[in-house]
Amino acid sequence: MKKKHLFLGFVMLLGMASVHAQSGTTGPLSWNLNNGTLTISGSGKMPDYDSYNKAPWKVYSESINHVVIESGVTGIGNLAFEECLSLHSINIPNGVTSIGILAFSNCQELSSITIPEGITGISGGTFIDCSSLASVTLPNSIASIADDAFKNCSSLTSITIPSNVNSIGKYAFAYSGLTSVTIPYGIKNIRECTFINCTDLASVTLPNSVTNIEEGSFAYCNALASIILPDSVTTIATIAFQCCESLKSIIIPNRVTSIGLNAFQGCYSLESVTLPNGITTIEEGVFSRCHALTSITIPGSVINIGAHAFQDSGLTSFIISDNVSSIGYQALHECKSLSSIEVESENRNYSSIEGVLCDKNKTTLLLFPAGRTGFYTTPSGVTNIGDYAFASSSLTSITISDGVENVGEWCFSNSDLGSIIFSRSVKNIGDLAFGWCFSLTSITNLNPVPIEITDLVFLGIDKSACTLNVPVESVPDYEAAAVWMEFNIVGIDVGIKENKPSTVKLFPNPVSNILNIETGSNDILPEVKIYSIQGVLLINTKGNRIDVSSLANGFYIAEVNGETFKIVKQGIQKL
Numbered sequence: 001m002k003k004k005h006l007f008l009g010f011v012m013l014l015g016m017a018s019v020h021a022q023s024g025t026t027g028p029l030s031w032n033l034n035n036g037t038l039t040i041s042g043s044g045k046m047p048d049y050d051s052y053n054k055a056p057w058k059v060y061s062e063s064i065n066h067v068v069i070e071s072g073v074t075g076i077g078n079l080a081f082e083e084c085l086s087l088h089s090i091n092i093p094n095g096v097t098s099i100g101i102l103a104f105s106n107c108q109e110l111s112s113i114t115i116p117e118g119i120t121g122i123s124g125g126t127f128i129d130c131s132s133l134a135s136v137t138l139p140n141s142i143a144s145i146a147d148d149a150f151k152n153c154s155s156l157t158s159i160t161i162p163s164n165v166n167s168i169g170k171y172a173f174a175y176s177g178l179t180s181v182t183i184p185y186g187i188k189n190i191r192e193c194t195f196i197n198c199t200d201l202a203s204v205t206l207p208n209s210v211t212n213i214e215e216g217s218f219a220y221c222n223a224l225a226s227i228i229l230p231d232s233v234t235t236i237a238t239i240a241f242q243c244c245e246s247l248k249s250i251i252i253p254n255r256v257t258s259i260g261l262n263a264f265q266g267c268y269s270l271e272s273v274t275l276p277n278g279i280t281t282i283e284e285g286v287f288s289r290c291h292a293l294t295s296i297t298i299p300g301s302v303i304n305i306g307a308h309a310f311q312d313s314g315l316t317s318f319i320i321s322d323n324v325s326s327i328g329y330q331a332l333h334e335c336k337s338l339s340s341i342e343v344e345s346e347n348r349n350y351s352s353i354e355g356v357l358c359d360k361n362k363t364t365l366l367l368f369p370a371g372r373t374g375f376y377t378t379p380s381g382v383t384n385i386g387d388y389a390f391a392s393s394s395l396t397s398i399t400i401s402d403g404v405e406n407v408g409e410w411c412f413s414n415s416d417l418g419s420i421i422f423s424r425s426v427k428n429i430g431d432l433a434f435g436w437c438f439s440l441t442s443i444t445n446l447n448p449v450p451i452e453i454t455d456l457v458f459l460g461i462d463k464s465a466c467t468l469n470v471p472v473e474s475v476p477d478y479e480a481a482a483v484w485m486e487f488n489i490v491g492i493d494v495g496i497k498e499n500k501p502s503t504v505k506l507f508p509n510p511v512s513n514i515l516n517i518e519t520g521s522n523d524i525l526p527e528v529k530i531y532s533i534q535g536v537l538l539i540n541t542k543g544n545r546i547d548v549s550s551l552a553n554g555f556y557i558a559e560v561n562g563e564t565f566k567i568v569k570q571g572i573q574k575l
Contacts, residue, residue, distance in 0.1 A: 024056050029073060033057055036065040036086070045075030048100055055080055062086055065109070071095055076103050078123075085109065088132075092116050101125055101146075108132060111155070117141050122149045124169065131155060138162050145172050147191075153177065157200070168194055179223070185209050190217040192237075199223060202246075208232045213240045215260070222246060225269075229253050236263050245269060248292075252276050259286050261306070268292060275299050282309050284328060290314065294337065298324070305331050312336075316371070320357075322346040327366075332357075334392045338369040353379045365389050373416075375510060375555065375568045378404055385411055387430065393417075396439070397555055399566050400426060407433050421555055421566070422446060431456040443487065444469040446494055450481035463487045504560050510568035513549040517560055529559040530567075 023032040028044035038057055040046070049055045057064065061083055067090040069076070078100035081087060088109040092099075094116045101123040104110060112135035115122070119139060124146040127133055134155040140162045147169035150156060153176045161168075166186040173181070174196045180203035183190070188209055193216040195201060202223040208230040218224060219242040226249060229236075233253045238260035241247060249272040252259065257278055262285040264270060270290045275282075277299045284306035287293060290313045298305075300321045307328030310318070317340045318332060324347060332338060340355035350366070351358050356379075357367040364384040368376065370393045377399040378385065385400070387408035393415045400407065402423040409430030417434070419442040426447060431454055434440060440461055445451075448471050463486040470478045472491030478484045503520040519526045528546055530539035538556070539546065548556075551569045558565045 022057070022060060026056050031057060033060055033064065036063055037068060038064045038066070039068045039070065040073055041070040043072040043074075045098070046073065046077040046080055046100075048078035049080060050078065065089075067091070069093055069096065074098075076100055078102060079105070082106060094118065099123055099126055102128065105129055111135065113137070115139055115142070120144070122146060124148055125151070128152055140164055143167070145169060147171055148174075150176055170194065171196070173198060179203070181205070183207055183210065188212065190214060192216060193219070196220055206230050206233075211235065213237060215239060216242070219243060231255065236260055238262060239265070242266055248272070250274070252279065254278060257281070259283055261285055262288070265289055275302075277301055280304065282306055284308055285311070287313055304328075307331060308333075310335060316340075317342070320344065320347060320350055320352075325349050327357075330388055330391075332367055333370065333388060335370050336392075336394065338371045341367060341369055353382075358382070368393055368395065370394060374570055375399075375553075377401055377566060377568065384408070387411065388413070390415055390417070397568075399423075399555055399568075401566075406430075409433060410435065412437055418442065419555065420444065424448065426451060429453050429457050432459055434458050434461065436460040440466055442467050442469070444492070445478075445484075446471065448474045448477075450474070450478050450484050452481075453483050455483050457483065504563055504565070506558060506560070506565050506567060509565075510570045511548055512570060513547065515546040515548050515558070515567065517544050517546065519544075519561065526561050527559075531557045531559070 027047040029040055029042035029046055032039045062085050064084045065086045065088055069092055071093045074095060075098040080103045082102050082105045084107050086109055087107045088111060096116055097118045102125040104127050105125050106129040108131050110130050111132045114137040117139040118141055120141055121144040125148040128148045128151045131154050133153045136159050142162050143164050144167040149172045151171050151174045155177050157177045157179050161184055163184045165184050170192040172194050174193050176198055177200055178198050179200045182205040185207040186209055189212045192214045195218050196216045197220040199222045201221045204227050209232060210230055211232050212235045215237045216239045219239050222245045224244045225246040231253050234255045236256060236259045240263045242262055243266040245268050247267045248269050251274040254276040256276055258281040261283045264287050265285050266289045268291050271292045273296050278301055279299055280301055281304045285308040288308045288311040292314055294314045294316050298321050300323055302321060303323055303325050305327045307330060309331045311330050312334040314337055315335050316337045320343045322344045341352055341357040343350045343352040349360055351360050351362050353362060358365050362381055364386055365382050366386045368390045373394045375397040376395055378401045383403055384406045385408055388410045390412045391410050391414055396416055397419045399421040400423055402425050405425055405427045407429045409432055411433040413432050413435040415437055416439050417437045418439045422445040424447040429451055434457060466487055468487035468489045469492045471494045475489055475491040478489050505518040507516050517526055525542040528541055529537060531537055548569055553570050556567050558567050
């Protein structure tokens, strides 16, 4: 029994020794772990390790809190100290000339490190996920910082990048705690996502050697309020400054000819943008969701404006220059402050009718400014209303005039539209044209024959709560027609004739108080009748000046000597 106890005691001593003191060799080097301090000695370079051939001290990585590398060691291998979760300090002597990839990755307690002179590069992922790393000293011998080198170093608020550095890799400082950074002269490319999500980065100094700002370089740098782009810059790539929420102004250098997709999307505070005269393309979504951007000058060199380019921005007006040949899908949609879109007279592709964008021939209405409110009547000569033309607009009532044949898909979707008048010329209504128009309560369709539509046209609308006014003789047809039958159908007397060319003039229209009427004859006072859109006679009189101040704001039909006209009453109602 006594021998057995002695044997167990010996085993326990061995176990304790294995915890407090471990040693061995790795390549040409020796290592020793004693009371949390790992000492590496010998002459030569440490081997590179990987997931199959791990560092021999890996099994004790959670117990290592300090590393001493003695003179004679010339290199630190790949993954040498990865996930040494308790490591808080390390001494790297002069003579070490290389540090391998991921060498200190996920050393979460490592707070500072000094890289000795002679090391020429920081390898890929060397300090990735070192969340406590707050101080890094780099030698002048450093020429490159590789991909992911300091990624997720959330405590790293500053770093001095030596002047000899000529290359900084992708994601090198991504998600770090940097508050400021100065890029040395010689760097040509700010690589993909180098500083993405550095949410505290408020100051960036770029040298005049930088030519390319690559994809996502400064995306989500929420504290970045300003940045000066040097004249050397020629390319600003996709999402380069996306969601830099504090960025207030930007001057695009003269050598830039195009700006990448969504480059400044979501820069909510961006108030001022200066575009160079040589730029030819404003790509998709570049300034979308820039809510503080109220105006921008489009240079004459611009040919293409991409889809969503200014969608949901703060623009109040927009001028399309002469050379613009294409405007992409929803380029100016959801701009709730936009009241006017003008087109320079020499443009060969577009025109404007009282601030509303049309094709050159003024037969297709392309876009109604979403910031306009109240009532609107489509202009004479317009035969088509384009897809999304009134989508998300603040318009409350519209008359689709005689001559319009096609109403595009999504045309009025998500708008504030409350009432509609369709002329009898309308032949086609696209899917979702009035989808989710939750304020829509009244439709007047003057067409005696129901237009064939799908159930998507009025998707999301409570049709039973919406009045559909149709010619009284057509009520049975509408009650039998798919989709239309679901509305609250009311027959109205449309014996009143539709508008036609006439010598009769009504003005102003819209009218607030007095409607002036000219008939070409000064001898006979015209007979004037004014009806509601439901066909109810409201005014029946003679004269050239008709007081309509008692009418509520809205659409009306005026009959003058037997001819009919649509008028809009707006302004203060006299009680």
